[in-house]
Amino acid sequence: MTYPWKEWDRALFAQVAGRHWPGAEPVLPKLSRAANHGRLWFAVAAGMAVVGGREGRRAALRGVGSLALASLTVNTVGKGAVRRARPVLDAVPVIRRLHHQPVTSSFPSGHAASAAAFAAGAAAESGAWGTALAPVAASVAFSRIYTGVHYPSDVLVGSALGVGAALALRAAVPPVARQPQPGPAASVPELRGGAGLHVVVNAASGPPPLLSPPLDRIRQALPMAEVVERTEDDDLAELLEKAGRAAAEEGGALGVCGGDGTVCLAAEIALRCKVPLAVFPGGTRNHFALDLGLNSVEDTAMAVAAGRAAVVDVARRTDPSDGTWSPFLNTFSIGSYPELVRVRERWSRRIGSWPASVLAAVHVLRTSEPLTVEVNGRPRSVWLLFAGNCRYSSWGPAPVRRRDLSDGLLDVRIVDGGPFARSRLLGAALTGVLTGSPVYATASVRRLRLRVPGSGVHLAYDGEVAPAPRELVLDKVPGGLTVYRGPSPSRPRQGAPD
Numbered sequence: 483m484t485y486p487w488k489e490w491d492r493a494l495f496a497q498v499a500g501r502h503w504p505g506a507e508p509v510l511p512k513l514s515r516a517a518n519h520g521r522l523w524f525a526v527a528a529g530m531a532v533v534g535g536r537e538g539r540r541a542a543l544r545g546v547g548s549l550a551l552a553s554l555t556v557n558t559v560g561k562g563a564v565r566r567a568r569p570v571l572d573a574v575p576v577i578r579r580l581h582h583q584p585v586t587s588s589f590p591s592g593h594a595a596s597a598a599a600f601a602a603g604a605a606a607e608s609g610a611w612g613t614a615l616a617p618v619a620a621s622v623a624f625s626r627i628y629t630g631v632h633y634p635s636d637v638l639v640g641s642a643l644g645v646g647a648a649l650a651l652r653a654a655v656p657p658v659a660r661q662p663q664p665g666p667a668a669s670v671p672e673l674r675g676g677a678g679l680h681v682v683v684n685a686a687s688g689p690p691p692l693l694s695p696p697l698d699r700i701r702q703a704l705p706m707a708e709v710v711e712r713t714e715d716d717d718l719a720e721l722l723e724k725a726g727r728a729a730a731e732e733g734g735a736l737g738v739c740g741g742d743g744t745v746c747l748a749a750e751i752a753l754r755c756k757v758p759l760a761v762f763p764g765g766t767r768n769h770f771a772l773d774l775g776l777n778s779v780e781d782t783a784m785a786v787a788a789g790r791a792a793v794v795d796v797a798r799r800t801d802p803s804d805g806t807w808s809p810f811l812n813t814f815s816i817g818s819y820p821e822l823v824r825v826r827e828r829w830s831r832r833i834g835s836w837p838a839s840v841l842a843a844v845h846v847l848r849t850s851e852p853l854t855v856e857v858n859g860r861p862r863s864v865w866l867l868f869a870g871n872c873r874y875s876s877w878g879p880a881p882v883r884r885r886d887l888s889d890g891l892l893d894v895r896i897v898d899g900g901p902f903a904r905s906r907l908l909g910a911a912l913t914g915v916l917t918g919s920p921v922y923a924t925a926s927v928r929r930l931r932l933r934v935p936g937s938g939v940h941l942a943y944d945g946e947v948a949p950a951p952r953e954l955v956l957d958k959v960p961g962g963l964t965v966y967r968g969p970s971p972s973r974p975r976q977g978a979p980d
Contacts, residue, residue, distance in 0.1 A: 491633045492569075498627050498634075499573040506628060507577055514625035515580065517593050522622070523549055523600045530604070530611060541604040541611040544651065548603030552595040552647035556640065566636070574630035584631055591632045591640030594623040598644030606652045662773050662872075664792040665888030668964045670758045671733060672789035676704025678734025679760060679786060680725035683711045684718060684744045696739045696764040696779055703783035707737065722748050726755035735786065735966070739779070741765020742812055742944040749796060749963055750809050758964040760786050770811045770944075773884055775968020785966040792967050794887040796959040797871035799943065801951045809959060810871060810943040816934070816950060817866035817897075818850040852899025856933035863899035869956050870895075873926055891926040892956055898923070930956040 503510075516522040527542035534541065566589040571579060601619035605612020623641055626632040632640075673679045681704075683697045697711050708728070712721050722738065726748075729736045736755065738748035739762035752759040762782045763771035774794075776782045785791070799814060800807040825842035852863045870893035872884050933953045941950040 491635045494634045495569055495627060496573055499575075499630065503628065510621065510625040510628045511578055511580060513622055514593065514629050514631075517597065517622045517625075520549055520553065520596055523596060526600070526615070526618075534608075534611065537608050538611065541607040544607045544648075544655075545600040545604040545615075547655075548599040548644070548648040548651050549596045551651055552599035552644040553592060555643055555647060556590055556592045556595045566633075569630055569633055571630045578629050580629050580631060588632055589636045589639065590643060591623070591626050591636040593626050594632070594637040594640030595644040595647070597622040598641040599647045600644075602645045602648035603651060606648060662884040663886045663888075664774070664967050664970055665794040665962060666792060668758070668791040668793045670735065670789050670791040670964060670966065673704075673707075673734060673786045676700075676707025676783070676786065678729065678732045679704060679707040679737050680729045680732075680734065681707055681709045681737030681739060681760070681762065682718070682721045682725050682748070683709060683762075683764065684738070684740030685711050686714045696762060699779040700737075700739065700762060700783070703780055704786065709737075718744065719747060719751075722751045726751040726757060729757045730755045735760050737762060737782075737786075739764040742769055743946040745770050746809060746811050746944040746946070749811055753796065753809070753959065753963060758791055758966060760966045773887060774965060775970075776966075777968075781968050782966060785968060790967060790969075791964055792887070793962040793964050795872055795890065796963045797869070797892060798957060798959050799941075800955045800957070802953055802955060803951065808943075812871055812944050814869045814871075814941065814943045814956060815866060816855060816932070816939065816941050817853050817864055853939065854935060856931075856935070857896070858931050859933075862896065865897040865899045866895075867932070868895040869893065869930060871958075888962060890958060891928060892930060892958075894925045894927055894930060896923045928957065932956070 513522070523545065527546050530538040530542040530545075532538075565587050568584065568588045571583075597619035601612060601615040604615055623637050626637055627634055671678060681700055683700065685695075685697070697709060700707065700709050708725070710721060710725070712718050722736070726736045728734075735758040736748060736752045737760040738745055740748075742765065744765060745759075745761050748761075749759055760782055761771045761774060761776060762779050763776060764779070771777075771782075776785065796809045796811060797814065798807045798809045825845045829841055850865055852865050854861060854863055855867060856862070857867070870884070872886055872889050873891055873893045875883050875885055931953075932955075934950050935952075939950040940947050942948075
């Protein structure tokens with residue numbers, strides 16, 4: 483039985499063999515031989531470790547690990563499952579042929595798998611290294627067709643297996659999260675022992691603690707702090723307001739322990755009372771605390787005692803009809819973004835952030851309907867509109883991590899809902915080029931005006947959901963918020979975009 487794809491495979495192989503490739507003859511055969519048994523990539527990894535610093539060493543290690551997993555998969559499963567003869571070399575010029583022809587199954591290409599795995603693995607740790615390695619990996623993969631040892635489909639499947647190995651390793655061992663750049667240093671009191679610190683612990687936020695409760699840990703780390711616990715029967719805003727006023731009278735600081743929604747409310751009160759804020763992670767989501775370099779109660783306690791603080795941006799949403807405003811520290815959205823985040827976070831620990839973002843985008847576009855919104859006076863049909871407090875690094879519409887906590891910008895991402903947008907964006911999501919889709923727009927702005935013509939629309943901010951007003955303005959709070967923070971990341975501060 484003849485399969486059409488085999489005819490296509492042979493025809494494409496013949497076209498490559500019969501075409502003259504200027505400059506390729508002295509390079510590609512040598513490159514192909516250099517990649518035997520991964521020697522090329524081990525040499526590259528060694529160079530990255532020497533000249534690339536900590537980031538280069540991490541990228542090299544992940545690249546080698548991905549290569550090892552890809553080689554194991556190809557050699558133990560791939561080549562054993564499909565027995566395919568190597569191409570006939572009659573059409574390949576002698577000068578291109580390798581001195582020693584491989585005798586194993588042609589399908590899939592182990593060289594292509596190793597090349598793709600190393601480059602994709604390095605890219606998971608460092609976008610710069612991944613960009614630099616991509617042309618080399620592509621050249622190695624193409625060299626296997628050029629020298630006549632593989633059909634094009636062997637190389638394509640091998641490359642896919644290599645990328646899959648890198649993603650599997652990323653899911654099993656996530657890359658080291660990079661702490662965003664802090665804002666300008668701020669002068670705050672050194673509250674040794676917690677004297678002058680008034681903390682509200684939201685016991686209703688987050689799952690039950692696996693170790694001792696945050697309340698006990700805060701009291702142990704800062705015995706002189708005034709710590710109160712909020713239960714489901716207490717008014718959280720009232721407790722925080724009382725703590726904020728007491729901190730202002732004593733020249734101290736307001737402390738809060740809870741998730742992002744709790745911290746957002748505390749930030750509003752800290753701004754109003756003009757006191758610094760100490761964030762103790764203790765909720766279901768602790769994105770803001772983690773971005774401050776505060777991974778535990780003890781981290782925050784050390785920052786408070788050392789007087790280590792910075793001024794960070796606070797975004798706000800204002801209702802022009804009455805002038806009332808509320809802050810958000812992380813994200814704001816209208817449309818289907820809350821569902822997108824739920825799906826992404828459900829899968830990100832299993833398959834990694836990028837494939838989880840793609841999966842979430844596909845799910846949202848299949849199940850949701852677009853919403854009509856005026857953006858800066860222009861009507862748009864959108865599936866989702868996202869605004870982040872400062873720019874985020876990510877693949878696709880689902881942001882992952884901030885680069886900076888005080889860049890003065892809003893990271894705006896819009897997925898349009900116009901004609902054929904669903905099909906076009908689904909195709910872009912499935913091919914992994916979401917950012918290149920014409921129905922997906924991004925911008926970094928300082929102010930955004932929105933109008934929602936209709937009722938029953940909800941917005942989400944920092945894990946909370948609320949009815950959307952007919953009109954609202956998004957911008958930044960002048961002066962920002964003073965917060966205690968962890969140690970600064972060891973890399974130079976990035977400036978604002980051009």
